[in-house]
Amino acid sequence: MTTTAAKKQLHRIDLIFKHEDDCKEILRNAFSRSDQEIVNEMVNSGLKGRGGAGFPTGLKWKLAAESDEKEKYVICNADEGEPGTFKDREILSRVPHKVLSGMAVCAKIIGAQKGYIYLRGEYKFLVPDLNKELGKFHDILDDLGLDFRVEIFLGSGAYICGEESALIESMEGKRGEPRNKPPFPSVRGFKGKPTVVNNVETLAHSYTILKFGAKKFRDLGVKDSRGSKVFSVSGDTPIPGIYELELGMTVQDFVDDFSDGDCKAVQVGGASGFLVPRKRFGKTTIGYEGKLTGISLPTGGSMMIFNSSRSMYNVLNNYLEFFEEESCGQCTPCRVGCQQLLKGIRAVKRGEKPASYLDQLLKLTETMKLTAKCGLGQSVANSFSSIVENFREEMIY
Amino acid sequence: MDFQEKLVQNLVSKYGRDRENLLPILQGVIDQERYLSEEVILKIAKEMSIPAAHVYGTASFYSFLDIEPRGKYVIRVCKTITCAMKGKNQIILAIEDFLKIKVGETTIDKKFTILQTNCLGWCHKAPAMLINDEVYTELTTESVVDILREYKAKE
Incomplete structure (x- = not known):
């Protein structure tokens, strides 16, 4: 692995993949x-x-x-x-x-x-x-x-x-x-x-x-987030792949290491996780504390980097297509909710619904968070609200 | 006894009649026939002594347990975010152009079906696709045609 003198590199851990046959x-x-x-x-x-x-x-x-x-x-x-x-x-x-x-x-x-x-x-x-x-x-x-x-x-x-x-x-x-x-x-x-x-x-x-x-x-990690974690890094990065890193890093530290410099947002935790916009990179850490506040984000290790050329509308549309198909259909909030969210953002984009309709959709995700039976339906709100709130204009125009 | 009946009997005797063996049995039929026909679902139900509706209920839930006729080689192109960002649309166009069918369709000789699928777990080597159980990654519009040409030459 090459390091440039000016660039601070995150500590790579080598525990999981270290070959041991004992x-x-x-x-x-x-x-x-x-x-x-x-x-x-x-x-x-x-x-x-x-x-x-x-x-x-x-x-x-x-x-x-x-x-x-x-x-x-x-x-x-x-x-x-x-x-x-x-x-x-x-x-x-x-x-x-x-x-x-x-x-x-x-x-x-x-x-x-x-x-x-x-x-x-x-x-x-x-x-x-x-x-x-x-x-x-x-x-x-x-x-x-x-x-x-x-x-x-x-x-x-x-x-x-x-x-x-x-x-x-x-x-x-x-x-x-x-x-x-x-x-x-x-x-x-x-x-x-x-x-x-x-x-x-x-x-x-x-x-x-x-x-x-x-x-x-x-000894690795921070307060309530101990140890190392294997991260899957993909999207707009010159070095996609698997990296074992210490928990507790900020998204800024991560971006400094893995982005080509043109990154506008990072999706932490996959489609069911949160989108972190550039202005929050320094304030958001990766770990398990403050799980629900969005200040410290738990993750299965999915880190997807989006550069400035990416449309966040397309990203959200892709996630919602995913959830609509993968919802098991058992409980109504998730089955109907995912369909309506997808229909809703498309209608706003086409001008068939006013921009304020996005606020109604946000309320719908809150309802899903409270009433869906499992983590799938409950977590659609994570990416939906973090994308719509931070990139509202991209949803409309 | 026809081939299908024999296949079902073999699978049931290999895995057992208990309900928890249903998925491996359905997967075993898919390996051979690429889809689960109504007849095969009825035969499994009879052989395992469970209602056909339950077999159908399980079969229709899983995206890899197709209940519509498929070609010998089922192509599943990943359409989830990273593959979408890295040009899966161009890959699909190249496949459609080469096989002269659209996504969701099967060639007349029943050799190929094109489908899209959700995240295959190759985001760092996008775009990716499966042909039956084989994985192909970092596809280009040229490489995908080369791969398909090889399959076309196969029996």
């Missing part, structure tokens, strides 16, 4: 410690779900471990469908043994005998290599005496199945429609049994924590 030793060591000790280590690390929602991982494992049920499951969520995200595929193809080790340790703690990787259909080409890796891994588990097997379950092209309860419905052979929560999967998940659903990257981080201890992980 997973047998890591597992042997983990299995020799008490379950309580490992759970504490995970909790102390401050690791939060890397799919984007940011639920504390240690707590998720603890909740599932507390259940008396005999049958339990560990599921690795590899249904990476958020626009602008491609890190999970890279992790699964480059360091699959770290993900599998995370699953095995989780299985040992909660008492699961069976695990699944829910792999999106778009990544079907990974299956042969992953199966080879699974064969090797199962041999290691046999040597160590852990009764746990992992299978791949393929998705079939539905963004909503990245939502954990929709993912479980899909695995049960049904339409991928999210369930009412509670109960959460850690209480009642796959086949009604306690189930831990963790993102690919989350599981890979748990390997790092087991290897180096909670402290090394905790």
Whole structure:
């Protein structure tokens, strides 16, 4: 990697992709410690779900471990469908043994005998290599005496199945429609049994924590956003790709590093995330604090850069087409809301509706945020309001 | 016993009759036939002893489980934001021009279908497309025609 003297570069972390093949030793060591000790280590690390929602991982494992049920499951969520995200595929193809080790340790703690990787259909080409890796891994588990097997379950092209309860419905052979929560999967998940659903990257981080201890992980990042995060960088950048960076950076730091200088906005967290306009670059950090205020943005790692030549109307139109198609259609606020938002911005653009109609659409997104059943319908408001409020004139003219 | 019936029976005996095996079974039919016909849905329902409406309900939910006839090679061009920014429209025009069909259509010889799809996860190498399960990235109007020419030469 080249650096120019004048340019400050963000600290590249090399934990996730660092090639290590000592997973047998890591597992042997983990299995020799008490379950309580490992759970504490995970909790102390401050690791939060890397799919984007940011639920504390240690707590998720603890909740599932507390259940008396005999049958339990560990599921690795590899249904990476958020626009602008491609890190999970890279992790699964480059360091699959770290993900599998995370699953095995989780299985040992909660008492699961069976695990699944829910792999999106778009990544079907990974299956042969992953199966080879699974064969090797199962041999290691046999040597160590852990009764746990992992299978791949393929998705079939539905963004909503990245939502954990929709993912479980899909695995049960049904339409991928999210369930009412509670109960959460850690209480009642796959086949009604306690189930831990963790993102690919989350599981890979748990390997790092087991290897180096909670402290090394905790030393990275800021207050409530500990550790590193794998970012998927795309759009108008000379260096698109995958980067592991520390949490807590400002969008300005990010742009200084990844933009060609002509950047007018950055979409943080994909279509369901927020658009940050240039004037807010310095004030917005990437992490989990102040989740709802938009000052610090949680993310699954999707960072899309838009240069000054891009029409933000086209960007929003593209997102809304995406949501309209990917809404599962189960609840009215999301099903009808997405359609009306798309129709609405098109009508304003064509002059069939007055500019003030945008305010009505903003109210509609507020309603969706309050009444939609799952994160999909609730988060349409994020990109919609952040684009319409900051680039209103582009919506109209 | 016709081919379809045999296919369904083989898949059901491979995966099992429980409802949670429905998706792999439907995917198995897609691998062979590229779409799920009404007849195949009825056969699966009968074989697994679940209502045909449930099979259809699941099948019609997923974008990769087509319920309309498709060509042997299903082309899915990513249309989500980064691919859109990096010229997927030109790619589609090049494909349409080469195959002489529009998006959503299948060639008369039933060899190719052109579809658009949502984010494939190759935003850093846009524009991208799938042909069945194969991924092609960083497409240009020339490279996409070269790729299709190879498929055209295949049986």
